[in-house]
Every structure is written in structure tokens, then in C-alpha cells.
Amino acid sequence: MLEMKVFRESPEKIFEDLEKRNLPKDIALTVIELDNKWRKLIEEGNNLRAKRNSISKNIGELKKKGQDFSGVLKEMAILKKQLNQNETDTEIALKLRDSKRMVVPNILVNEVPVGDDENGNAEISTYGTINRKKEWLSHQDILERINGADLKRASKIAGRRFYFLTGDLARLELALVNFAVETLCEKGYSLTTPPFLMNREAYEGVVDLSDFEEVMYKIDEHDLYLIATSEHPITARFKNEIIELKEGPLKYAGISTNFRKEVGAHGISDRGIWRVHQFTKVEQVIFCKPEDSEKMHEEILNNAIHIFERLEIPFRVIDICTGDIGTVAARKYDIEAWMPSTNKWKEVVSASNCKSYQSVRLNMRYRTNEGTNFPHTLNSTAVATTRALAAILENHQTEDGDVIIPKALRKWMGNQETIKSK
RNA sequence: GCCGAGGUCGCUUAGCCUGGUAUAGCGCGGGCCUGGAAAGCCCGUGGGAGCAAUCCCUCGCGAGUUCAAAUCUCGCCCUCGGCGCCA
Known part of the structure; x- marks a missing residue:
């Protein structure tokens, strides 16, 4: 499997290689597309978790002071649901990306002779x-x-x-x-x-x-x-x-x-x-x-x-x-x-x-x-x-x-x- | 296969009972100091997203309880010790 940084930073190297091998460019383009999707989901998830962690911390402080925190629990429940959905989506997105990534062959050394068989x-x-x-x-x-x-x-x-x-x-x-x-x-x-x-x-x-x-x-x-x-x-x-x-x-x-x-x-x-x-x-x-x-x-x-x-x-x-x-x-x-x-x-x-x-x-x-x-x-x-x-x-x-x-x-x-x- | 103990950052280790930012040492890297070095002191030392500030994840794996799990519960895997079986 190729390193993700190649897809992100120098995809042209992959495209050139696929051409040498007579393989369609699409298999690499799909990976890049799925990677962007996954990154977006990761960012969303991180934001949701950041919110959850700060509320949770807040509850801890309120509890220590003996104050009531039942008001935020409702918000927490909604957050939890969103996070659950996001985690499922993220996991699927990553698996899909890497299953496509597995199919992309290694980048050949320049000296490899070109030939069909x-x-x-x-x-x-x-x-x-x-x-x-x-x-x-x-x-x-x-x-x-x-x-x-x-x-x-x-x-x-x-x-x-x-x-x-x-x-x-x-x-x-x-x-x-x-x-x-x-x-x-x-x-x-x-x-x-x-x-x-x-x-x-x-x-x-x-x-x-x-x-x-x-x-x-x-x-x-x-x-x-x-x-x-x-x-x-x-x-x-x-x-x-x-x-x-x-x-x-x-x-x-x-x-x-x-x-x-x-x-x-x-x-x-x-x-x-x-x-x-x-x-x-x-x-x-x-x-x-x-x-x-x-x-x-x-x-x-x-x-x-x-x-x-x-x-x-x-x-x-x-x-x-x-x-x-x-x-x-x-x-x-x-x-x-x-x-x-x-x-x-x-x-x-x-x-x-x-x-x-x-x-x-x-x-x-x-x-x-x-x-x-x-x-x-x-x-x-x-x-x-x-x-x-x-x-x-x-x-x-x-x-x-x-x-x-x-x-x-x-x-x-x-x-x-x-x-x-x- | 049975009984017991255990699995925490590269290695060693604290934390677990009693849930709330994962501790310290070693090793490694950088800095200060030095003629140079050692020692000493300071900083850094798993992964991800982001130009960045920053945020998130990570305590064998997976579920569950909870606002919150290294910590509590259940299942599984593995390691070590004892017993059994065995080339």
C-alpha cells in the first residue's frame, strides 16, 4: 500500500506510474476523493468530541461545587447521537479509502523496463x-x-x-x-x-x-x-x-x-x-x-x-x-x-x-x-x-x-x- | 486443557481499590555549559486533522455502564508461573 502523503502531495507520480502500467488513473483519483471525504468527517468528529469533553469537564466542576447540572444533560444526549453517527461514517469512509488504496500498485523505479509481459x-x-x-x-x-x-x-x-x-x-x-x-x-x-x-x-x-x-x-x-x-x-x-x-x-x-x-x-x-x-x-x-x-x-x-x-x-x-x-x-x-x-x-x-x-x-x-x-x-x-x-x-x-x-x-x-x- | 498472576508511549514503571488532563526513570534528539567532551541543567521524544493557532485520538482487542473509563462490568486474545498431556 502506498503512503498517503504520496496521494496528497505528489499524485502525479502515481498517475505516471499507472500510465506506464496501462492502468486507469481512476483508481488513484478515487482514493484521493475518498480521502478528502474522510478528512472532512474526522474534522467534524474532532469538533464534536471537543464539545463533549468541555461539557463533561464542566459537569465535573459543577458537581464538585454541589451545583445542578441536569440542564446540560439534554445537550449531551444530542451530541452523543451526532457523534455516534459521525464515528460510524468515519470508520466506513476510512475502510473504503484503504480498500481502494490497496489496489493501487507500488510506484516503479525509473529503470524498470517497459513491456506488456x-x-x-x-x-x-x-x-x-x-x-x-x-x-x-x-x-x-x-x-x-x-x-x-x-x-x-x-x-x-x-x-x-x-x-x-x-x-x-x-x-x-x-x-x-x-x-x-x-x-x-x-x-x-x-x-x-x-x-x-x-x-x-x-x-x-x-x-x-x-x-x-x-x-x-x-x-x-x-x-x-x-x-x-x-x-x-x-x-x-x-x-x-x-x-x-x-x-x-x-x-x-x-x-x-x-x-x-x-x-x-x-x-x-x-x-x-x-x-x-x-x-x-x-x-x-x-x-x-x-x-x-x-x-x-x-x-x-x-x-x-x-x-x-x-x-x-x-x-x-x-x-x-x-x-x-x-x-x-x-x-x-x-x-x-x-x-x-x-x-x-x-x-x-x-x-x-x-x-x-x-x-x-x-x-x-x-x-x-x-x-x-x-x-x-x-x-x-x-x-x-x-x-x-x-x-x-x-x-x-x-x-x-x-x-x-x-x-x-x-x-x-x-x-x-x-x-x-x- | 485446568488454576493463578499479569499486558500502560522505543524499554522499564506509577496510576486501577476510591472514574475527572497518563507519572517517573532509561534510551534517543535538540539547547545551555566546555578548548573539546563527560557530568549537570532545560526542552522535546506514539498517531491523526489543520497553513497555523489549535483540536482530537492512544493504556492488549472488542462490547457495556456513565455526563465522563487506563480505572468499573462482560467477552476475547496474548505473556509469565504452577499442574496435566505430549514430539
């Missing part, structure tokens, strides 16, 4: 070398050869898009997690394992409303949602609080199992463990002052780049365009790993600078010399295990169907160098 995304850089000649097995074929997963029986007990990871591959998953955690801890990130369930109110502070239908699983009888990423609980953690940023940005390495409904997603590219309902992810989450957020955005991206370089996977970094970026981020970089079996780049990391969009909704602030201000929030994948595993399997396969374990992970695999096919 993912075809408009801009490639920034590529890492590693691509070998297009060899015959490459798909990750799902390799899974079968190395006995790395049991998808069939997982679907028997839980449904499709679930999996058992087995043997060396299950071990490799833990190695990936350990590697990512160690990398981030060395850089000063504080490891955090959050609750895996969150209530609706907290969840509304960190996601789009549409995500409740399309992404998160709900536990009906408890008003709880399974988290889709540790970014959600970790960002919502300081809801309604004033945090301290004097000693620099707060940096967290989150680790959690993530649950996603993945409604509407299907296709041949989703076979195997690429798109699943449950996966483990190590995430980076940062809270910082506005002036630091662009630098922090580069930092979390570089951390992810570093991790994928050490996994020895070819990948590229792309700058997500206006039509593909969504409502929350002001700028978003993705890392796409090269998947040789299909000759395609596929998303393994997403790094977003959300500016103050989330902290406004969460009412989270930090203290400055002049008062309080909304911090910027950033998040990025460090490693999402299933996708990273798929990329490792494809890129590190050998002629005879074995998989070479990236050197960086071997210390968590008892120095094992390969995963043998059967």
Missing part, C-alpha cells in the same frame, strides 16, 4: 557457459535413474505435485540448505525459522488479496494460512511496531517449508519437481532506511548470484518489466537457470525491492531524529531446493546418467563426488 523483461547479465550440443536428459528422467524421488506414491497419499525425496537427493537438499544458510550467516544475516502458519490479518499485510485464492492453503477452522514463503512471516513480524535501524539494516536468513496451491498452473514443463505444492527455501529478508534500499537490492541479488555460481549452474539475471512485475515490488530481478534438456532459461530466484509498500500496510516504522518513517523491505530467494535440485541434476549429469555433486555441497555429503544412477 515476460517478453519485455531485460537480460542484464549471464554467468557460466552453455553447452547445447550434447543430448541432455530432463531432470525428471534423471530423478528416476538415480532413485531421487518417488512421485507416484506421493500422489497416492497426498495428490499430484507432491513428492518423496529419497536417498542421496534428500541428502543433497539438506546440503543445499546448509550451504545457503552458511553463505548468508557469514555475511551477517541472522538465521530465522518462522511460524509456518499465519492468520489472515497478518497475511493481508504482505500479499495481494488474489493470493488468498490462488496461492495459500487455508486451515478453515482456525483462520490460519500455510505460508508460501518465509518472507511472509518474517516481514509481518514487526507489524504495528517501531523498529530500530540505527545500527544499519536488519538482515535475516529465513528458512521454511513453503506451501503453494499453484492453481491454474499446468503443462509439460511442470513435470518432476519443478512446480510443487511444498518445498524448502532459504530466503533473504531486509529492513532498511529508504536511502539504503537500492544498495541492499544489489546485495541480495549478488548473494544469490554467488550461490548459483558456486553451484556451477549457468544462469542469467533479468530485470522484470512493467507488465510482469506485479503490484508489490518497485523493482524485481530474477535469476533464471539454464535447463539444457529444454534449452530454456527458467526462474530459480526472485529478488524484490518493495520500498515502503509492505511496511505501510503493516504499519511498521523506524525511528528517525525527526520522528518515525516507513522502512523499506526487500526479499530474495537464496535457494529454493526443488528448483535448484532440478537445475543441478540437468546441468551436472554425465554421459552415463550419473550426477556430479557441485564441489560447494560435498562437505555436507560426506565428501561424496557423484550420485550414481541405478
